[in-house]
Amino acid sequence: MMITHFSHHHPLSPYQVELDHHDHHQKHDDQDHDHDHDHDDQITICSGCELELISGSSAYKCNKPGCDFRLHELCSELPRESRHPSHPQHPLTLLFTPHYSFTCKACAGSGTAFIYSCTACRFDLHVSCIALAESVRRVDHEHPLELVFSSKEEECCGICGCSFVEGCWAYLCRGCGSYGTHLECATSEEEEEKELLVGSGENEEERGIPGSR
Incomplete structure (x- = not known):
């Protein structure tokens, strides 16, 4: 079912991201195979959060010719x-x-x-x-890491070893008192596991990974 969204002038239609890529390839069947291969590596970006639209996920797109506006399904449902x-x-x-x-x-x-x-x-x-989680757990640390809304530049991330940006958010361990991570480092292990699953062709739902859709 088509929807209207306050951020865009045209109606948006639901679609599955991998089907959109497939349709694009069908339109270019008569073109050079190298061109199709280049498109396989192209990343489609959500116009809302500016993050990648993952193949297989649900999204919305504008059907007006020449308009590349796309939204994750979740981004289309964000509260005002x-x-x-x-x-x-x-x-x-x-x-x-x-x-x-x-x-x-x-x-x-x-x-x-x-x-x-x-x-x-x-x-x-x-x-x-x-939308960041209030706490995260890592297999390489015994305590949960809690989201804090300010960090100090003299402190270093326990994962990558780089210093924090003064005043920015971080994940800190209340149990240790001195261990913390950058926001992106806190979930790096989970992202690496997802990439391995994609590379091996294993489905997240088969492994029972929370958050898979």
């Missing part, structure tokens, strides 16, 4: 307003095209698409950062 413990003073509003150059308070990264923002305080978060 959110309360987050990192900014308890005010609610955060979902903006689809920031009118200023912003820096995410969580990861210090920039962006051009969806953000959750408190315009009064110039407090901005990527939609992927606002």
